[in-house]
Amino acid sequence: xxxxxxxxxxxxxxxxxxxxxxxxxxxxxxxxxxxxxxxxxxxxxxxxxxxxxxxxxxxxxxxxxxxxxxxxxxxxxxxxxxxxxxxxxxxxxxxxxxxxxxxxxxxxxxxxxxxxxxxxxxxxxxxxxxxxxxxxxxxxxxxxxxxxxxxxxxxxxxxxxxxxxxxxxxxxxxxxxxxxxxxxxxxxxxxxxxxxxxxxxxxxxxxxxxxxxxxxxxxxxxxxxxxxxxxxxxxxxxxxxxxxxxxxxxxxxxxxxxxxxxxxxxxxxxxxxxxxxxxxxxxxxxxxxxxxxxxxxxxxxxxxxxxxxxxxxxxxxxxxxxxxxxxxxxxxxxxxxxxxxxxxxxxxxxxxxxxxxxxxxxxxxxxxxxxxxxxxxxxxxxxxxxxxxxxxxxxxxxxxxxxxxxxxxxxxxxxxxxxxxxxxxxxxxxxxxxxxxxxxxxxxxxxxxxxxxxxxxxxxxxxxxxxxxxxxxxxxxxxxxxxxxxxxxxxxxxxxxxxxxxxxxxxxxxxxxxxxxxxxxxxxxxxxxxxxxxxxxxxxxxxxxxxxxxxxxxxxxxxxxxxxxxxxxxxxxxxxxxxxxxxxxxxxxxxxxxxxxxxxxxxxxxxxxxxxxxxxxxxxxxxxxxxxxxxxxxxxxxxxxxxxxxxxxxxxxxxxxxxxxxxxxxxxxxxxxxxxxxxxxxxxxxxxxxxxxxxxxxxxxxxxxxxxxxxxxxxxxxxxxxxxxxxxxxxxxxxxxxx
Ligand SMILES: Nc1nc2c(c(=O)[nH]1)N[C@H]1C(S)=C(S)[C@@H](COP(=O)(O)OP(=O)(O)OC[C@H]3O[C@@H](n4cnc5c(=O)[nH]c(N)nc54)[C@H](O)[C@@H]3O)O[C@H]1N2
Ligand SMILES: Nc1nc2c(c(=O)[nH]1)N[C@H]1C(S)=C(S)[C@@H](COP(=O)(O)OP(=O)(O)OC[C@H]3O[C@@H](n4cnc5c(=O)[nH]c(N)nc54)[C@H](O)[C@@H]3O)O[C@H]1N2
Ligand code: SF4
Ligand SMILES: [Mo]
Numbered sequence: 001x002x003x004x005x006x007x008x009x010x011x012x013x014x015x016x017x018x019x020x021x022x023x024x025x026x027x028x029x030x031x032x033x034x035x036x037x038x039x040x041x042x043x044x045x046x047x048x049x050x051x052x053x054x055x056x057x058x059x060x061x062x063x064x065x066x067x068x069x070x071x072x073x074x075x076x077x078x079x080x081x082x083x084x085x086x087x088x089x090x091x092x093x094x095x096x097x098x099x100x101x102x103x104x105x106x107x108x109x110x111x112x113x114x115x116x117x118x119x120x121x122x123x124x125x126x127x128x129x130x131x132x133x134x135x136x137x138x139x140x141x142x143x144x145x146x147x148x149x150x151x152x153x154x155x156x157x158x159x160x161x162x163x164x165x166x167x168x169x170x171x172x173x174x175x176x177x178x179x180x181x182x183x184x185x186x187x188x189x190x191x192x193x194x195x196x197x198x199x200x201x202x203x204x205x206x207x208x209x210x211x212x213x214x215x216x217x218x219x220x221x222x223x224x225x226x227x228x229x230x231x232x233x234x235x236x237x238x239x240x241x242x243x244x245x246x247x248x249x250x251x252x253x254x255x256x257x258x259x260x261x262x263x264x265x266x267x268x269x270x271x272x273x274x275x276x277x278x279x280x281x282x283x284x285x286x287x288x289x290x291x292x293x294x295x296x297x298x299x300x301x302x303x304x305x306x307x308x309x310x311x312x313x314x315x316x317x318x319x320x321x322x323x324x325x326x327x328x329x330x331x332x333x334x335x336x337x338x339x340x341x342x343x344x345x346x347x348x349x350x351x352x353x354x355x356x357x358x359x360x361x362x363x364x365x366x367x368x369x370x371x372x373x374x375x376x377x378x379x380x381x382x383x384x385x386x387x388x389x390x391x392x393x394x395x396x397x398x399x400x401x402x403x404x405x406x407x408x409x410x411x412x413x414x415x416x417x418x419x420x421x422x423x424x425x426x427x428x429x430x431x432x433x434x435x436x437x438x439x440x441x442x443x444x445x446x447x448x449x450x451x452x453x454x455x456x457x458x459x460x461x462x463x464x465x466x467x468x469x470x471x472x473x474x475x476x477x478x479x480x481x482x483x484x485x486x487x488x489x490x491x492x493x494x495x496x497x498x499x500x501x502x503x504x505x506x507x508x509x510x511x512x513x514x515x516x517x518x519x520x521x522x523x524x525x526x527x528x529x530x531x532x533x534x535x536x537x538x539x540x541x542x543x544x545x546x547x548x549x550x551x552x553x554x555x556x557x558x559x560x561x562x563x564x565x566x567x568x569x570x571x572x573x574x575x576x577x578x579x580x581x582x583x584x585x586x587x588x589x590x591x592x593x594x595x596x597x598x599x600x601x602x603x604x605x606x607x608x609x610x611x612x613x614x615x616x617x618x619x620x621x622x623x624x625x626x627x628x629x630x631x632x633x634x635x636x637x638x639x640x641x642x643x644x645x646x647x648x649x650x651x652x653x654x655x656x657x658x659x660x661x662x663x664x665x666x667x668x669x670x671x672x673x674x675x676x677x678x679x680x681x682x683x684x685x686x687x688x689x690x691x692x693x694x695x696x697x698x699x700x701x702x703x704x705x706x707x708x709x710x711x712x713x714x715x716x717x718x719x720x721x722x723x724x725x726x727x728x729x730x731x732x733x734x735x736x737x738x739x
Pocket of ligand 3: 021
């Protein structure tokens with residue numbers, strides 16, 4: 001498991017990068033005799049990590065030992081208003097308190113809130129600050145279930161694509177990452193591989209050295225796109241049309257794999273019928289391609305073997321992104337690409353990890369709550385609505401207004417859509433807000449209590465991945481700085497202060513890791529056991545080895561994993577579904593179709609705002625994480641604070657490269673500096689997610705994004721946004737509401 005053997009007194013500890021990234025790297029931490037981490041490096045023995053880390057995490061010790069780390073529990077000083085604080089001086093708004101005092105006061109306030117308004121008036125808000133199994137969702141879920149707090153529907157990232165994939169295949173499984181090296185064609189669809197999934201790149205390079213071609217479908221010219229053999233700068237939100245157009249050509253020219261279709265799929269006849277409507281000419285008009293390009297793409301994809309499709313979540317962050325992802329997911333089933341090693345598709349590998357979630361989260365504890373049942377569900381992608389319409393968010397018609405917000409593993413002040421609404425909500429003087437964090441963020445600025453959290457070097461966890469098939473142990477490498485404490489500890493302690501007497505609140509991390517690994521058949525779909533493949537994995541072995549492949553991936557050379565090639569798949573029909581009875585029963589279209597997003601050049605919204613806006617992730621941050629560190633900001637300097645736009649959109653507006661520009665719509669407005677280049681096609685502008693408080697207007701790109709939800713999965717639509725852009729003095733319309 002080790003890289004270089006350390007000379008005593010150094011020790012090397014196996015940890016796992018717990019940031020929300022498909023790669024889940026095995027990280028070796030060198031710790032010196034004083035217990036200080038002096039080096040982090042990728043584990044060379046982990047076949048996907050391959051001994052290297054991305055630029056963000058290679059500099060991880062800058063984060064762990066940053067002088068700005070929150071070290072102690074803090075309480076807002078009386079009379080200090082909520083709202084953006086000056087970076088580096090946030091502590092002045094707070095006073096230090098002991099953990100005991102903080103826990104006691106928070107528990108008392110939660111109790112009072114639950115008594116007065118009902119426990120559903122308390123809203124936990126968390127996402128993927130850590131994707132460690134324990135840190136992401138275990139003791140926290142137990143705590144909130146037992147309390148009777150509202151449940152959070154965690155839709156902000158991948159729900160549309162996940163629902164879409166599962167409608168087709170029943171389970172999130174894909175071709176192994178290592179097998180991309182065997183492909184002859186790699187189709188990267190809405191996947192920023194260099195920026196977001198860099199450990200796939202060496203596999204693609206290997207494939208290309210052996211003659212493979214790389215095609216990238218992305219409206220933005222990413223580094224991956226720039227390096228591709230063919231970059232298709234598709235117009236945002238038109239992917240379903242393109243996939244249907246490809247199907248049109250495939251069926252027309254008899255390029256489908258009939259044997260595979262007969263054996264493995266359901267609804268091909270109906271799909272062929274539907275695809276007939278999507279002629280290359282129609283598809284070309286929507287997507288911005290030519291008809292012959294649509295044909296060429298279809299032919300190349302259907303006739304090259306093996307063909308590997310890397311779809312990532314970029315496609316599903318648009319209004320009809322669920323259907324887009326569902327349609328794309330069908331392509332390898334039409335051509336039989338799954339049959340060949342190095343072919344098939346990958347959206348996520350997460351379905352392979354059969355954690356015993358019931359044991360971890362204990363939903364049964366809801367029965368012991370004052371509600372006596374599972375609480376209502378609030379959609380995290382409509383947090384603004386939930387906080388301003390007082391609990392009338394999309395999925396919560398019933399129940400009380402939200403009176404307490406408990407944030408951990410997330411920075412909604414920066415990452416949630418419709419930022420101005422979120423902030424109006426968080427500004428409410430009657431809202432009690434607790435934030436468990438490593439740094440002062442756009443969210444701690446609104447907190448009544450700020451509690452110090454650990455990094456993955458400072459706590460123990462177990463982790464799977466959504467971009468490979470290894471279970472990995474993250475051992476605690478160093479002591480937490482100051483009084484920082486892990487999520488599991490925090491919620492165990494709060495449970496104690498609330499007087500919750502159940503044994504499970506005293507479980508140690510090791511006990512919880514064993515529970516996570518314990519056999520559960522209850523969360524299987526359609527009677528399929530989901531623990532298959534994990535039976536051989538024990539905590540003891542993980543302590544020795546650090547990472548262990550899942551059962552079906554133990555010997556890939558002799559027993560390669562070829563999902564969706566034999567037997568049944570866990571869908572209602574037992575087949576890969578082109579036609580969905582489930583959707584039909586819900587009154588929805590059972591077949592894929594292209595419906596233009598409201599906020600796109602084809603939609604109604606374009607009457608008021610002509611430009612499509614991509615509010616993209618930064619290559620050198622992790623959503624909003626790392627944006628506060630100077631070293632990381634330097635790496636991101638080229639696009640930081642910039643609005644990328646095409647010359648043909650800039651010129652008629654009198655905008656030159658380097659000019660300040662205002663960008664606005666009905667929801668908000670911000671100032672950026674124009675970067676006129678060919679990164680985006682005409683009619684599309686792009687800027688990156690950053691900390692709001694570091695911007696001149698103290699809002700970021702999410703001031704422009706909407707709370708409209710995706711067609712499947714009720715997810716966020718960060719890439720279906722219409723805006724107008726002008727030089728500041730020419731701007732008309734919306735005025736920012738005073739922050
Ligand atoms: N460096 C870095 N790495 C990250 C993250 C980060 O913030 N920074 N975030 C992590 C997280 S949370 C996730 S979920 C993963 C996500 O990884 P990806 O799914 O790769 O995420 P995105 O960058 O959202 O989208 C990928 C690409 O889709 C493109 N895109 C946007 N709209 C459309 C469209 O309509 N059609 C098509 N075809 N493409 C479109 C975008 O321009 C983008 O380049 O990455 C993780 N890794
Ligand atoms: N405009 C726009 N908005 C987006 C996106 C986009 O592409 N464009 N991407 C969306 C996507 S895909 C996602 S996944 C979301 C991500 O949204 P979030 O999950 O909120 O992601 P981060 O911005 O990384 O914030 C995570 C926070 O958790 C903290 N943290 C890390 N580890 C721990 C821990 O162990 N305990 C505690 N208590 N805290 C910890 C970090 O310090 C960090 O501030 O953002 C979404 N927002
Ligand atoms: S952010 Fe992703 S690529 Fe970077 S170290 Fe973590 S898991 Fe690896
Ligand atoms: Mo995400």
